[in-house]
C-alpha cells in the first residue's frame with residue numbers, strides 16, 4: 001500500500017483538527033509512514049483578529065488530537081513561526097529535515113491561505129517534494145456547484161437545490177477513524193541529536209524568521225502571547241476533542257433535531273446544535289453532520305422530518321458562504337458583494353459603536369445578545385441577525401466594524417460564515433435581506449423571547465421586570481434599575497437607513 005521509496009509523508013493540520021473523516025490524513029496514511037504537523041502563527045492570528053477564546057479552543061483541541069495521534073503511533077510536531085511570510089520556507093525546511101516527500105492538507109479558501117499554499121508548493125518543489133490538497137472542509141467541492149453559465153450561484157435557493165440533488169445521489173460517507181500505523185516515520189536527520197538528548201523544543205537560529213520546533217503542544221503563551229486565557233467557566237461550555245464534538249452531535253440528534261424547525265429561532269431555548277465552534281475548527285466535518293442528519297431521516301433529504309430538513313438547509317448556508325468565498329477572493333478582503341453599497345454614508349460614531357460592543361445600547365435584546373457573546377464566545381443565530389442589522393441599519397455604522405468585533409469575540413469565528421452573515425444583514429451581500437426589511441429589535445424580542453427569559457439571563461438588572469415591560473422598559477424603570485436609555489429612536493433611524501440605501505445607484 002505504501003509508496004516504495006522510504007521517504008515520509010506529512011499531514012499538515014490546518015482548520016481540520018480531527019482524525020475522523022479527514023481526507024488529507026487518510027491520503028497521507030495510505031501513502032507512506034506519516035507524521036503530523038501544526039504550525040503555530042500567533043502574529044497572523046492577531047492580524048486576523050481571531051478571538052482569544054477561539055485560539056484557546058484550538059489549542060485545547062490540539063491537546064486532544066496529540067493524545068489520539070500518539071495512540072496511533074503518528075508523531076505530532078509543532079513549528080512556531082512568528083513571521084507569516086517565513087512559513088513556506090520554514091515548512092520546506094521542516095520537510096527536508098524530516099525526509100518528507102509529500103505534504104497532504106485540506107484546502108482552505110481564504111485568499112491569504114491560498115497564496116500561502118501556492119508559495120509552499122513552490123518551495124517544496126525545489127526539494128522534489130509536493131503539496132497535495134484535499135476537499136475536507138465542505139460537502140461538495142467549491143467550483144463544482146454552478147449555474148447554467150458555469151458561475152457560482154449568488155442566490156441561495158437554487159444553490160441549495162443543486163446541492164441537494166447532488167447529495168441525494170451521492171450522500172456523504174464519512175471516512176472512519178484511522179487505525180494505528182504499523183510502521184512509524186523514519187527518524188529525522190537534522191534533529192536526531194537534539195531529540196535523543198531529551199529536548200522537546202528545538203530553536204533554529206539558521207531558519208527563516210524566528211522558528212521553533214517542538215514535539216509537544218506549545219504552552220498557552222506561545223498561542224496567546226500576553227493575552228489572558230479564557231476563564232475555566234467559559235472553557236467548560238466548549239469541551240475540546242472529537243469525542244466531545246460527537247457527543248454533542250448525538251445529543252442534538254436525539255433531543256432537538258426533530259423540533260429544530262420550530263425551536264431554532266428561540267434564544268431562550270436550547271434549540272440549535274451549538275456545533276459551530278467544532279465545525280469552524282474542523283473538529284467535526286460537515287459530512288459527518290449531514291450523515292447523522294440523514295440517518296435520523298431514513299436517508300431522506302427532501303422529505304420526512306421537517307426538523308432535519310431545516311437543519312440540513314443551515315448546513316447548506318455554511319456551504320453557500322464557503323463556495324462564495326472560493327469564487328470571490330474580494331470577500332477575503334471584506335469587500336461587499338454589491339459594490340454600490342460602498343457608497344452608503346456610514347456614520348463615524350465611536351461612542352455608538354462602543355455602546356453596541358459593550359451591550360449598553362438600551363435595547364434589551366441587543367444588549368443581552370452582546371453580553372452572551374462576551375461571556376460565552378457564541379451568540380444565537382437569530383440574535384446575530386438582530387444585532388448586525390441594528391448596527392448596520394439603525395446605527396448606520398459600517399458592517400465591517402461589526403464583522404471585526406465578532407471575529408475578535410467568537411469561538412466559532414469563520415471568515416466565510418461571518419462575512420456572509422454580516423453582508424446578509426447589512427444588505428450588501430449575495431442574496432442578502434432586502435435593505436428595506438429592517439428588524440425591529442423590540443418586536444424581535446417579544447416574538448422570540450416572549451417571557452423575557454433570555455433577557456433576564458443576560459441582563460440581571462432587568463430581572464425584576466415582567467414579561468410585558470422587559471422588552472422596552474419605561475424611563476422610570478430604567479432609572480431605577482440602572483439601565484441606559486435607548487441609544488437612538490428606532491423609527492427615525494429606520495427612515496435614515498431607508499434613505500441612505502434608497503439613494504444608492506444600482507440595485508442595492
Ligand code: FAD
Nearest residue numbers: 272273274275276314318381384412413414417418421422
Ligand atoms: P445550528 O443552527 O445548529 O446549525 C448547524 C451548523 O450550520 C452551524 O454550526 C453552522 O456551521 C452552520 N450554519 C447555521 N446557520 C448558518 C448561517 N446562517 N450561515 C453559515 N453557516 C450556518 N457562523 C459561524 O460558524 N461562524 C461565524 O463567524 C458566524 N458569524 C455570523 C455572523 C452573522 C452576522 C450572522 C447573522 C451569522 C453568523 N454565523 C456564523 C452563522 C450562524 O449564526 C451560526 O453558524 C450559528 O448560530 C451557530 O450555532 P449552531 O451551531 O447552534 O447552529
